[in-house]
Amino acid sequence: KQEVTQIPAALSVPEGENLVLNCSFTDSAIYNLQWFRQDPGKGLTSLLLIQSSQREQTSGRLNASLDKSSGRSTLYIAASQPGDSATYLCAVRTGSAGNKLTFGGGTRVLVKP
């Protein structure tokens, strides 16, 4: 059974600092890994999707890396802003059927102005 863990559970940084969010998974036989952002009481917004054959994906200030063999992914957010405050979730797709995702517990980020 796939298990996804995110560390730390919460993170508080001053504006301008870089953010590093970690995600680990137990079953390395994944199809892809996706990072999401969730604001309080809201749905999820997809940030980046990394296929199992890829090492990283970049979008603006966001960069996500994937090391499938070690079961790890890292989301980097450069030059953090107060608007980056949210919960960040990683999810992995495992198995051959459908788009079932297994989610981590999330990292709650607070960027202080």
Place this chain on the structure above:
Amino acid sequence: GAVVSQHPSRVICKSGTSVKIECRSLDFQATTMFWYRQFPKQSLMLMATSNEGSKATYEQGVEKDKFLINHASLTLSTLTVTSAHPEDSSFYICSAPGSGASEKLFFGSGTQLSVL
């Protein structure tokens, strides 16, 4: 990008009543939709997979008679919480895979259910 619309955003109901939540794919067709449940400060747990024109597939431990799912068209899936009780209070979110080569999942804005 693809848009998934979920309604209502918030429901407060009395214990014993049934509540229906709708999930619509606005600009694409979705033969499959997923329903998740999220407790405060916890992650999302998959409840069931909704399949257009056929029965939903429920995850282990999820009561089929409690959480009725209907996927009557390629753009609409509904989740009905029957005879709701306070322990059913939670945040419910639906999602659908995007069309084409993208394997991204697009999520609705969620429904906060509070059962008194």
